[in-house]
Amino acid sequence: MRISTILYCIREALVSILRNGWMTVASISIVAVSLVILGGSVLLVMNTGYLTQRLESKVEISVFLEEELAAADVKEIGEKIKSTAGVAEVKFIPKEKALQEMKKSLGSRAQVLEDLEKNPLPDAYRVKAEDANQVPALAGSFEQLDGVEMVRYGKGVVEKLLSVTQWLRVASWTLMGILGVSALFLISTSIRMSVFARRREISIMKLLGATNWYIRAPFLMEGLIMGLAGALLAVAVVYLGYIALVDKIKVSLPFINLVPGEEVFTVVPGALLGLGILIGIFGSLISIHRFLSDKKA
Amino acid sequence: MEYNDSNVKVVQHLIHFYNVTKTYDNGVKALSDITLRIRKGEFVFLVGPSGAGKSTLMKMIYREELPTRGQVMFNGRNVVRLRSREIPLLRRKIGMVFQDFRLLPQKTVAENVSFALEVTGASRKYIRKAVPLVLQRVGMLEKANCYPAQISGGEQQRVGIARAIVNNPVLILADEPTGNLDPDTAKEIMELFNVINRNGTTIIMATHARDIVDDMKRRVVKISGGRIVSDEESGVYSFAN
Ligand SMILES: Nc1ncnc2c1ncn2[C@@H]1O[C@H](COP(=O)(O)OP(=O)(O)OP(=O)(O)O)[C@@H](O)[C@H]1O
Numbered sequence: 362m363r364i365s366t367i368l369y370c371i372r373e374a375l376v377s378i379l380r381n382g383w384m385t386v387a388s389i390s391i392v393a394v395s396l397v398i399l400g401g402s403v404l405l406v407m408n409t410g411y412l413t414q415r416l417e418s419k420v421e422i423s424v425f426l427e428e429e430l431a432a433a434d435v436k437e438i439g440e441k442i443k444s445t446a447g448v449a450e451v452k453f454i455p456k457e458k459a460l461q462e463m464k465k466s467l468g469s470r471a472q473v474l475e476d477l478e479k480n481p482l483p484d485a486y487r488v489k490a491e492d493a494n495q496v497p498a499l500a501g502s503f504e505q506l507d508g509v510e511m512v513r514y515g516k517g518v519v520e521k522l523l524s525v526t527q528w529l530r531v532a533s534w535t536l537m538g539i540l541g542v543s544a545l546f547l548i549s550t551s552i553r554m555s556v557f558a559r560r561r562e563i564s565i566m567k568l569l570g571a572t573n574w575y576i577r578a579p580f581l582m583e584g585l586i587m588g589l590a591g592a593l594l595a596v597a598v599v600y601l602g603y604i605a606l607v608d609k610i611k612v613s614l615p616f617i618n619l620v621p622g623e624e625v626f627t628v629v630p631g632a633l634l635g636l637g638i639l640i641g642i643f644g645s646l647i648s649i650h651r652f653l654s655d656k657k658a
Numbered sequence: 659m660e661y662n663d664s665n666v667k668v669v670q671h672l673i674h675f676y677n678v679t680k681t682y683d684n685g686v687k688a689l690s691d692i693t694l695r696i697r698k699g700e701f702v703f704l705v706g707p708s709g710a711g712k713s714t715l716m717k718m719i720y721r722e723e724l725p726t727r728g729q730v731m732f733n734g735r736n737v738v739r740l741r742s743r744e745i746p747l748l749r750r751k752i753g754m755v756f757q758d759f760r761l762l763p764q765k766t767v768a769e770n771v772s773f774a775l776e777v778t779g780a781s782r783k784y785i786r787k788a789v790p791l792v793l794q795r796v797g798m799l800e801k802a803n804c805y806p807a808q809i810s811g812g813e814q815q816r817v818g819i820a821r822a823i824v825n826n827p828v829l830i831l832a833d834e835p836t837g838n839l840d841p842d843t844a845k846e847i848m849e850l851f852n853v854i855n856r857n858g859t860t861i862i863m864a865t866h867a868r869d870i871v872d873d874m875k876r877r878v879v880k881i882s883g884g885r886i887v888s889d890e891e892s893g894v895y896s897f898a899n
């Protein structure tokens with residue numbers, strides 16, 4: 362295709378896009394909205410994957426020991442835990458170290474601990490399981506051991522997170538599907554309006570020996586431009602929104618690690634732009650097929 | 659093409675209708691068993707009452723409509739058998755002129771003419787050269803930048819003719835080209851067609867203009883009720899109806 366033909370297509374497409382006014386606005390917006398939802402859902406999936414991976418590796422069982430145990434008993438409990446099937450790693454945390462860690466995590470507010478007469482924390486073992494699924498069973502068996510005061514682990518956190526995000530994922534894909542179909546419908550309606558506005562011109566072009574694709578190309582371009590415009594809008598919204606979210610969370614919820622912006626935006630914009638263009642082209646193909654097919658040509 | 663007994667090519671016909679019948683979807687039989695030959699370089703008038711089938715006959719040539727029965731040869735090709743993507747190439751060999759001019763109102767005179775070249779994929783350079791030349795030929799160079807609404811009907815038809823000939827077609831199909839024009843303007847337009855024909859372009863013209871047909875003394879094919887009722891070299895309009 363020569364440059365002048367491409368320029369011709371772009372010019373004709375822009376004329377139609379301007380002429381269709383609100384219809385164009387509606388088409389572009391709905392493409393943008395459906396792609397924002399898609400982008401949001403992709404980010405959600407990426408982040409839950411990232412978070413659960415980190416959480417899972419963090420799920421450990423804390424086995425707190427009774428006070429005033431003999432050193433030999435402490436050691437024996439350690440051996441028993443170590444020999445249980447499914448245990449990957451066992452670490453002894455003496456109460457002094459637990460207190461230090463607590464001071465560290467409290468930071469400037471550690472002053473409250475200074476006022477204590479006596480270390481209130483027990484000695485403990487921290488146990489990592491080979492598999493996160495075994496955690497509840499292991500915790501139960503440790504509770505039965507003599508000299509164990511209590512057992513704690515991040516009960517249900519991972520499962521809850523996964524089930525909530527699973528649900529969100531399904532909901533957003535469904536919404537995206539519905540909006541995507543509406544986007545196709547609106548674009549094909551705009552294109553149909555453009556075809557009707559130009560039907561006289563089209564009939565003259567046919568008499569002058571224009572090929573079918575020469576006649577159709579401006580309408581394809583029109584769909585493409587609308588899809589691209591919607592996608593650019595969506596990329597801007599998703600990008601700015603995500604950057605703002607990451608900043609906000611860094612300040613208010615520092616223990617939650619989101620996938621960094623740079624990492625997300627290597628793939629997401631390309632995917633959204635590609636999809637927007639596809640929606641635009643496909644939408645205009647629907648109208649071209651119905652109103653400019655060979656038979657009606 | 660025709661062959662004599664010894665299979666030697668004798669005459670090249672530009673157009674050849676073989677027993678063409680056209681029945682429209684609504685059951686109207688617009689053409690019945692038309693057989694017609696037109697040689698390269700001829701000037702042929704199609705006359706006959708309204709609804710006789712003149713426009714339909716021309717539509718068979720540029721494949722706007724397909725015959726129900728029969729074959730139509732144009733320039734050595736069977737038009738009926740063309741694949742749909744070959745139709746544009748057929749139409750680039752034919753210039754069409756209509757009673758209602760069919761210019762695009764939002765384009766200037768020059769743009770309307772260059773449009774005919776653009777849709778065929780001609781180069782900018784060629785278009786810039788060819789358009790002023792053809793506007794000169796039809797006497798519309800001065801009004802190249804006017805819009806159709808700013809010029810008279812006769813001038814609009816000149817532009818229509820310029821657009822039809824800018825592709826150097828082998829055939830011009832003119833469907834009542836003077837139908838909307840006053841007699842003097844019609845004469846000027848006919849003179850233009852005469853010049854184009856003298857330069858070798860075949861012309862088929864449907865018309866109701868009795869005096870024009872009688873003046874020109876060209877071949878006249880009379881159609882009535884979808885049938886050819888007479889076909890005379892240098893004929894006259896005289897139609898008993
Ligand atoms: N697209 C169509 N569908 C159905 N019938 C048609 C169609 N076009 C023409 N006809 C019918 O076919 C017949 C021949 O029409 P045609 O237009 O060829 O006549 P014509 O000789 O050109 O008439 P005029 O001098 O009025 O232009 C008429 O009866 C007309 O009503």
Ligand SMILES: [Mg+2]
Pocket residue numbers: 712713714833864
């Ligand atoms: Mg007619």
